[in-house]
Amino acid sequence: MQTTNDVTFGVTDPIFEIRNASVTFDMERGTSRVMDSVDMNIQRGEILGVVGESGSGKSMFASALLDAIPDPGQLSGEITFRPESGEEIELLQQSESEIKQIRWEEIAMVFQGAMSSFNPTMTIGDHFEETLDVHGYDVDDGMERGRDLLSELYLEPEQVLHSYPHELSGGMQQRALLAMSLLLDPEVLVMDEPTAALDLLMQRSIIELIRKIGQQRDLTIVFITHDLPLVANLADRLGVLYAFEFVEVGPANDVLTGSKHPYTRALLNSTPNLHTPREEMRPIEGKSPDPVSVPDGCTYHPRCPMSDDNCVAADPPFQAGSGATDHQAKCHYIDDVNEAVPLNLREVHNE
């Protein structure tokens, strides 16, 4: 078995390089480590899907990419952002005013719960103008671009801009928010469960729009969800979060059809068909770990059918096993996984 400590994951032109990034909260019962020494590379122009169960740290990862961990959380480590032109930027070394410029101009974010992303006493248009204004953009030009974006997202620009948030449906608010996130023409768009509150049909159509817009604008998209079937059709690569760290990273198709980590396999096996709505998904057995005291060794060992003493004693590094090096997992026994936890997936649609 070949052990690589290479965490570039085959990424050749990284727009983001994340090394040893941790997020901690000081709590009464101890330090809560809700992101645990995460390493990740994000390829320029790709759609990276990030999946994990609820509480696994997905939103923390998203916030970390904008250095926007909610107070009183502490973010440490290195996050290097390489814009298309210009110097590379150490995100965590920036002053408050510098980071304010990077956010939304270079890296924008669509949040979990679009419904509450707009101030209810301002029209959508007010939000657009305000965003352009505080970043010193020409408001007239910017609003022109905003109107184009809204049309591209199949919205009636004038009507939407004059509406208050509550006058729009959930799907319309979601698309208006998408338009606002692209208003300053960012290079990266981080989307944290952007479709969670929408019905299935609306989810699919938004996913299509995201794919289209991403291609047109050379956008790097980080798409976060607990809904594996949802990203399966969208993402170029997948990262699987378990217990506040990535446990498997690789090209979407490889991760879905030849998962190297037992957790990913359990996740896939709990989804009988990638088109099954998440309501019908069965959860994986066992409890997800507590961020104050994660298990020693491999964090998955209490739930892993393959775990042994070695797993309890030592935390496995990322490794590729005998397969391709751009597809890695944190497991001591990668090459045995296929036999021990066979995938019962019948069809995969990753077109």
Added chain:
Amino acid sequence: MRYFVKRVGQSLLTIVSVVVFTFVMIRQMPGGPLAYIRAQVMQSRGADSIDMAELSKLSVDYMNYSVNDPIHVQLFNYTAQILQGDLGRSFNYGEPVGEIILKSAPWTIFLLTISIILTFAIGILLGAVMAYQEGERFDTAWTGVSMFLNSVPYFVAALLFVYVFAIQLSWFPASGNVASNLDSALTPQYVSSVLYHATLPIASLVLTGFGGIALGMRGNAIKEIGEEYIRVAHLRGVPGRRIAIRYVGRNAVLPLYTQFMISVGFMFGGSVILEQIFAYPGLGYYLLEGINARDYPLMMGIFIVITVAVVACILFADLTYGMIDPRVSDEASREAY
């Protein structure tokens, strides 16, 4: 629009009911207005010669209706006169009630305007600061103080102030609205005398009122600060000051608007006792004078004016809230307020 018509209709109905109710109630009182007029006539003319025509003329003059008419005609005439702005003539002062009201209402309005502005200005500012300092010493201390002050009735504060600052310490006058030796003109002496006389009444309303507003503002603002769109606004680069004013401040103040208009009405009612305590010649003072002297036209006139003012404030608040706060633009949700 249907809502508008409905609300205006409701308000008019309230006012008419109050007029009818006072009309009936006063007639039912022992020694009602008729007895009063009769006694007056008897006093001036000697005991036996009660001329019905004379009585009728007097009652029309004072009360706006003739005692010789059937009751429904009386009520009709009375209401019709009121709608034309004729509130009758005061028994006690001999002047038309309308003139007494015109003379006294500005003083009440002056007191209430300053009190309400101060109450809300202090309450909103304090509440906002408390919300931003949630859980810190400043917040806990002022939450306690606000809760205490809010539970003190304004008239208790008024009595206490009169006793301590007017009677014991003689820092402020115990009665009146302006020093009696000054002519009413906009001279510095006159204005400062007016403010001097108004200090204690205003202080008793403001000190017992701002706590409630501060607590309301604090609660609203804390809820706003925790909203997702505040976080999004920060990430969009909106400066903190703008977020504090345009997002947190505005969204937290708007729901207080209804409370604002209602407290205008409430204070109108409160002015009756307050002005009595400070012998401050406003509307409320004359109302109580009227009641004590059984001056029926005066008491009814002022009562009706106060009722109309209260109902109008609430109606205005109701009808304009939807324009001010976009969150309540559809009629269904507005009904809840």
